Amino acid sequence: MRITSLRAVAVAFVLASSTVTISGTTAAAANSNTISGITDGLARALAGELTDHTVRDTLTKLAPVTPVDVRALDVRGRLGAVIDKANADLLAAKGLPAGAARLSEVRLGSPTMVNALRQGVTPLVAATPNDDNAKTFVAYAPGGKAETLPTATVPRQPVLFVDVDVKTATRLGLAVIDRETARHRKAAPALTAQGGYWATQLTSIRFKDVEEPWFKGAAEIFAVVGGFDLNGDARTDIVDMPYLDDENTTYYPNQLVIHWNRYKYNAADIVFMEDDGDTNYLQLAQALIAALAYLTDTGAYQPLVNAILQAMPGSWWTDDPDFVDACYTLTQQANDTRTCAGANGTVSVRPFWVSEL
Known part of the structure; x- marks a missing residue:
């Protein structure tokens, strides 16, 4: 899924140029292999296997419109080392802990291809293009010839696409962001009213103006909630939204997105982002840490999104696929439906009292 608006903000969160060390790993090291390069290499290797009729028969039976592990097609066991190397490289490229998961998967580009595959039409294998605006892509015929x-x-x-399991990557990546931003946050006691605290509940959410190319797999949406903690320091909290799959579809999650006992002021912002497969979560955490370091408490609330934009050099104001939209200045008392700043997102929120057991 691809959602387009206010693209400049995204660059503030996907800063790839720094090599500051985080938890013993550098962003530069994590970037030594690109997602596209890794999945392209795996696509070539898999295409080489498709000259084997047993592998072709397995693919025909699977007809995987829903993604499956690449290992499902390694019926001869010849790709084990290649797949293991690709998975290790994908974890590194996405800034995730080594050995945390297997991220490589394969899927048919469209449900319309199932019948042709089952009728014996020769399949091609390709890496999923990371660029939603790509005009062409390279696919490999059985044996490895490029087209x-x-x-x-x-x-x-x-066309069989080699892709990244973004659901698993997002789950792991948000844990990385939480861990890294927490490491750079001063200790501040949570302000808890007797018997519980107030939160903001997201009762419905909808995105429009979505460009979803046929060759892209599902994206994972998550939110970055920003405000000032009880020390007066800027902080972010990450909220996973794994249910958000389709454009022009209203979801009713009743999800708690802001916990007001963590914040000094009665205002917070939400930035919605997505992972199309190419998000590096270590770099994202690094960018958040770097951006928040510029922000100081002036005694009055200032929008976090605006402050990050002002801190970013103009050279970073380029198109980026990972920004969705931003909603400014949500308060504890907010009980309404509102359109976000880029007019892509519409959210309904209400106060929710989280009581103690």
Whole structure:
């Protein structure tokens, strides 16, 4: 899924140029292999296996519109080392702990390809393009011969895409962000009223103006909530939204997104982001830490989104696929439906009392 608006903000959160060490790993090291390069190499290796009729038969039976582990097609056991190396490289490229999960997966580009695959049409294998605006992509025929295909229309020939398991990556990545930002946060006691505290509940959410190319897999949406903690320091909290899959669809999560006992002022902002597969969570955590270091408590609330924009050099104001939208100045008393700043997101919120047991 691809959601487009206010793209400049995203660059503040996906700063790739620094090599500051976080937990013993450098962002530069995590960037030594790109997601596209890793998945392209795995696509070539898998295409080489498709000359084997047993592998082709397995693929035909699977017809995986829903993603499956790449190992499902390694029926001869010849790709084990290649797959293990790709998974290790993917974890590093996404800034995730080594050995945390297997992230490589494969899927058919479109449900319309299932019949052709089952009728024996020769399949191609490709890495999923990270660029939603790509005009062409490279696919590999059985044996590994490269072909260039346009993205404008869905091919009649089945295309098997090697992709990243973004659901797993997002879950692990948000834990990385929470851990790293917490390490750089001064200790501040949570302000808890007797018997509980107030939170903001997200009762519905909807995004529009979504460009979802046929070749892209599902994206994972998450939110960065920003405000000032009880010490007066800027802080962020990460909220996973794994249910958010489709455009022009209203979801009713009843999810708690802001916990007001953590904040000094009666105002907070929410920035919605997505992982299309190429998000590096270690760099994202690093960017948040760097941006928040510029912010000081002036005795009055200042929007976190604006402050980050002002802190970022103009050279970083470029198109980025990972920003969705931002909602400014949500308060503890907010009980309404509002459109976010980029007019892509519409959210309904209400106060929610979290009582003690």
